[in-house]
Amino acid sequence: MPYDVIVIGSGPGGYVCAIRAAQLGMKVAVVEKEKTFGGTCLNIGCIPSKALLHASHLYDEAGHLFDRMGIKVNKPRLDLPGMMKFKDEGVDSNVKGVAFLFKKNKVESFRGIGRIAGAGAVEVTGPRGKSEKLEAKAIVIATGSDVARLPGIEIDEKRIVSSTGALALAKVPQRLLVIGAGVIGLELGSVWRRLGAEVIVVEFLDRILTGMDDEVCRQFHRMLEKQGMTFKLSSKVTGVAAADGALRASVAPANGGATAAIEADVVLVSIGRVPFTEGLGLEAVGVKRDNKGRVLVDARFATNVPGIHAIGDVIAGPMLAHKAEEEGVAVAEILAGQAGHVNYDVIPNVVYTFPEIASVGKSEEELKTARIAYRVGKFPFTANARAKVNLETEGFVKILADAGTDRVLGVHILGADAGNMIAEAAVGMEFGAAAEDIARTCHPHPTLSEAVKEAALAVDKRAINM
Amino acid sequence: MAEIRVPTLGESVTEATVGKWFKHAGDAVAADEPLVELETDKVTVEVPAPAAGVLSAIAVKDGETVAVGALLGEIKEGAQAPAKATAVPLGRPEQKTETTAPINAAEEEPRPRQPAAQQASPHAAEPAALSPSVRKLAAESGVDPASVVGSGKDGRLTKADMLAAIERAAAAPIPIAHSTAATSLRAPAPPDDAAREERVKMTRLRQTIARRLKEAQNTAAMLTTFNEVDMNAVMHLRNQYKELFEKKHGAKLGFMGFFVRACVQALKDIPAVNAELDGADIIYKNYYHIGVAVGSERGLVVPVVRDADRKSVAQIESEIADFGRRARDGTLKIEEMQGGTFTISNGGVYGSLMSTPILNAPQSGILGMHKIEERPVVVAGRIEARPMMYLALSYDHRIVDGREAVTFLVRVKELLEDPTRLVLDL
Numbered sequence: 001m002p003y004d005v006i007v008i009g010s011g012p013g014g015y016v017c018a019i020r021a022a023q024l025g026m027k028v029a030v031v032e033k034e035k036t037f038g039g040t041c042l043n044i045g046c047i048p049s050k051a052l053l054h055a056s057h058l059y060d061e062a063g064h065l066f067d068r069m070g071i072k073v074n075k076p077r078l079d080l081p082g083m084m085k086f087k088d089e090g091v092d093s094n095v096k097g098v099a100f101l102f103k104k105n106k107v108e109s110f111r112g113i114g115r116i117a118g119a120g121a122v123e124v125t126g127p128r129g130k131s132e133k134l135e136a137k138a139i140v141i142a143t144g145s146d147v148a149r150l151p152g153i154e155i156d157e158k159r160i161v162s163s164t165g166a167l168a169l170a171k172v173p174q175r176l177l178v179i180g181a182g183v184i185g186l187e188l189g190s191v192w193r194r195l196g197a198e199v200i201v202v203e204f205l206d207r208i209l210t211g212m213d214d215e216v217c218r219q220f221h222r223m224l225e226k227q228g229m230t231f232k233l234s235s236k237v238t239g240v241a242a243a244d245g246a247l248r249a250s251v252a253p254a255n256g257g258a259t260a261a262i263e264a265d266v267v268l269v270s271i272g273r274v275p276f277t278e279g280l281g282l283e284a285v286g287v288k289r290d291n292k293g294r295v296l297v298d299a300r301f302a303t304n305v306p307g308i309h310a311i312g313d314v315i316a317g318p319m320l321a322h323k324a325e326e327e328g329v330a331v332a333e334i335l336a337g338q339a340g341h342v343n344y345d346v347i348p349n350v351v352y353t354f355p356e357i358a359s360v361g362k363s364e365e366e367l368k369t370a371r372i373a374y375r376v377g378k379f380p381f382t383a384n385a386r387a388k389v390n391l392e393t394e395g396f397v398k399i400l401a402d403a404g405t406d407r408v409l410g411v412h413i414l415g416a417d418a419g420n421m422i423a424e425a426a427v428g429m430e431f432g433a434a435a436e437d438i439a440r441t442c443h444p445h446p447t448l449s450e451a452v453k454e455a456a457l458a459v460d461k462r463a464i465n466m
Numbered sequence: 467m468a469e470i471r472v473p474t475l476g477e478s479v480t481e482a483t484v485g486k487w488f489k490h491a492g493d494a495v496a497a498d499e500p501l502v503e504l505e506t507d508k509v510t511v512e513v514p515a516p517a518a519g520v521l522s523a524i525a526v527k528d529g530e531t532v533a534v535g536a537l538l539g540e541i542k543e544g545a546q547a548p549a550k551a552t553a554v555p556l557g558r559p560e561q562k563t564e565t566t567a568p569i570n571a572a573e574e575e576p577r578p579r580q581p582a583a584q585q586a587s588p589h590a591a592e593p594a595a596l597s598p599s600v601r602k603l604a605a606e607s608g609v610d611p612a613s614v615v616g617s618g619k620d621g622r623l624t625k626a627d628m629l630a631a632i633e634r635a636a637a638a639p640i641p642i643a644h645s646t647a648a649t650s651l652r653a654p655a656p657p658d659d660a661a662r663e664e665r666v667k668m669t670r671l672r673q674t675i676a677r678r679l680k681e682a683q684n685t686a687a688m689l690t691t692f693n694e695v696d697m698n699a700v701m702h703l704r705n706q707y708k709e710l711f712e713k714k715h716g717a718k719l720g721f722m723g724f725f726v727r728a729c730v731q732a733l734k735d736i737p738a739v740n741a742e743l744d745g746a747d748i749i750y751k752n753y754y755h756i757g758v759a760v761g762s763e764r765g766l767v768v769p770v771v772r773d774a775d776r777k778s779v780a781q782i783e784s785e786i787a788d789f790g791r792r793a794r795d796g797t798l799k800i801e802e803m804q805g806g807t808f809t810i811s812n813g814g815v816y817g818s819l820m821s822t823p824i825l826n827a828p829q830s831g832i833l834g835m836h837k838i839e840e841r842p843v844v845v846a847g848r849i850e851a852r853p854m855m856y857l858a859l860s861y862d863h864r865i866v867d868g869r870e871a872v873t874f875l876v877r878v879k880e881l882l883e884d885p886t887r888l889v890l891d892l
Contacts, residue, residue, distance in 0.1 A: 020758060112537050220886070225505040385564070402626075404626075404629075405624070405626030405629060406625050406626070406629075407624065407625065407626055408597065430619065431597070431618060431622065432617070432619060432621050432622070432624040432626075433624075434595065434599045434624065434625035434626070436598065436599035436602075436625060437597040437599045437600075437625065439598075440598030440599065441598065
């Protein structure tokens with residue numbers, strides 16, 4: 001009995017696509033090669049990292065801030081296996097949640113590697129080698145991405161790790177060398193620094209978090225340094241060798257020059273991610289990819305082969321779980337004959353360090369490049385009542401609005417809970433809000449969210465609390 | 467969902483003030499039941515319910531200014547009152563809720579309503595909710611959001627849409643409703659004088675009159691030509707027949723009947739004075755609706771004697787008398803003040819000897835009557851005391867020649883100095 005759609009991959013893109021398709025009345029099957037559902041995000045990405053970030057943050061606060069609040073504790077002790085167990089429980093509850101949702105929506109699942117045998121046919125080969133053939137009217141590739149490797153540096157997930165290994169280290173390294181000052185490197189670097197490691201971050205470009213707003217990144221860089229992280233920007237790692245029980249990394253200036261050595265117990269390779277299409281049989285079926293290995297799709301997420309679609313990290317666009325989710329919903333709706341659509345202009349971006357960084361829309365640099373005249377409204381958390389009381393005054397909210405129409409073009413937040421606060425900005429931008437609209441929306445007091453309102457007032461140079 | 471909108475209020479009336487709501491949100495309303503009172507400078511208008519149902523939304527408060535076509539509120543058709551957030555059964559009279567439902571349930575026929583169809587039209591004309599910046603801009607500029615096309619989600623208005631609409635309105639030749647936040651360009655008076663000042667807001671009527679006067683001045687190439695008329699013949703006629711006239715027609719015999727008839731005849735001879743300029747076209751009117759300016763406490767209003775060429779002096783006199791009464795009472799209807807082709811204004815009642823009246827746009831001529839005063843004039847070579855009146859004709863030189871204007875006045879003078887010519891159409 002053919003399915004209406006077979007989704008290959010059960011990460012945020014795949015499982016959301018499957019559920020939406022089922023909601024729209026389709027007969028859905030999901031193919032997942034791992035033991036658990038949820039893909040990278042739930043198993044070795046978003047979820048476990050957030051669990052460790054949360055636990056390590058509280059550990060850090062307990063050690064430094066509790067005293068100021070009149071909470072007397074002895075210096076907190078770290079039970080790393082216990083923290084890992086906490087993380088695993090978080091992962092477990094989430095992957096079980098996906099399994100429950102599949103059952104609830106009558107989505108059938110098949111364990112194994114899915115190979116597209118032809119139009120409308122997927123062959124699933126299980127872990128024990130048994131294979132079965134599935135038929136469907138449509139196939140959605142949602143196989144996600146994998147860690148990008150550095151040529152010449154072998155990842156063993158024990159001492160030279162990717163994010164996967166970095167989430168499960170057996171003990172706190174004395175010194176952690178992070179290669180790549182992107183989101184993953186900074187988040188995991190933060191975790192281990194809080195737990196006691198000395199963290200050095202090597203970055204090829206002359207700045208951290210490429211692609212995010214300049215001003216935010218510069219300020220955040222200073223904050224991380226104050227937190228104890230060391231940075232070597234405009235530098236590249238040319239090799240990592242084992243030496244006297246430790247690791248020795250060769251670091252050179254990005255555009256050539258003398259190599260220096262940095263010793264570390266653990267090296268984290270976090271230079272990015274690449275689309276994952278292994279085992280799909282794309283060449284045999286004729287599905288085209290670009291020179292970065294990303295599956296090529298049109299506005300309806302259709303590949304060049306009729307009946308085969310692709311979403312998420314495996315296609316172009318920001319490699320974000322929620323972007324994959326939006327695409328999953330859109331393609332399911334398109335398959336159901338509706339007008340599925342993703343608004344790529346309003347996809348928030350969050351870095352879950354402390355303080356958090358969250359942004360949606362354009363950065364100042366992007367507006368300058370596009371020659372769009374804009375006005376800026378900035379409001380620091382030092383002027384926010386709640387932040388002051390909570391001793392969380394680092395950071396600011398910045399709103400960029402069109403100089404002529406006042407339409408909000410970008411919002412950037414550096415501060416505690418930025419990831420939650422950015423949702424308001426996203427909703428506003430979806431409705432074409434002007435900065436004045438946000439400024440004239442009542443925000444509860446005392447909350448951090450008032451900083452968003454004040455930043456909107458600041459666009460018009462009439463913030464009240466500054 | 468039925469919308470309650472500001473109806474057309476009359477020629478050149480673009481806005482009104484919300485006077486009083488007769489119903490509250492949530493009340494049941496019958497079709498055509500008056501819902502709200504709108505006040506304009508000329509008249510008060512009641513807006514009836516476009517459909518039976520429940521008044522589900524009131525969009526404007528008492529005292530707010532609204533433009534023609536603006537949304538006043540909404541009626542949820544066929545629904546039972548009171549309309550709470552929960553789904554209300556439609557068109558099922560037997561299912562009654564708390565208050566005033568029973569009466570309406572008996573009266574109204576259950577309207578066949580398809581909920582699916584309702585949902586299928588998400589892009590309904592009016593935006594469900596205006597964003598704060600749009601609301602503020604609309605209130606301050608007077609530009610009606612209902613008249614602006616929205617470029618936002620689901621056709622919503624964005625701040626950009628409103629700003630663009632306001633710019634267009636400012637550039638447009640027809641001024642949109644005045645801004646209530648008028649910037650004062652007046653230098654502050656010294657404190658000693660300021661303490662002896664009293665600031666009183668202009669009434670709506672006066673504001674409108676002021677605006678229209680300026681419009682007329684700014685549009686027409688306006689100037690005035692003068693002449694004088696010997697009112698001896700008319701006064702003689704009047705004295706001779708006024709009692710008989712009053713007995714037969716029940717109206718007093720004044721001068722206006724003669725003046726209107728004289729003007730009509732002159733207008734027939736000089737059609738340009740009865741015409742209107744529209745863009746590059748001249749509209750010649752083959753009807754004669756003469757506006758007669760009447761002063762009242764509220765200000766000057768100009769009711770129109772329609773088809774004055776077909777009315778006798780008696781009819782004209784009684785109509786004007788009636789206008790005068792109702793002007794003072796403020797009960798003139800808007801239609802009665804529209805459609806005039808020429809206007810007569812009598813400054814003489816206040817003692818004016820000579821004046822330059824302002825045109826009553828979009829008309830092209832206005833006759834000013836003045837005080838009748840005995841003056842020494844030369845008649846057949848001898849000096850005599852005659853009751854003389856200066857006549858003024860202000861006219862739009864864009865379509866009325868100097869020759870035409872002068873000839874018009876001469877004709878009026880001739881007809882008044884020898885009323886027999888009125889009878890013989892000479």
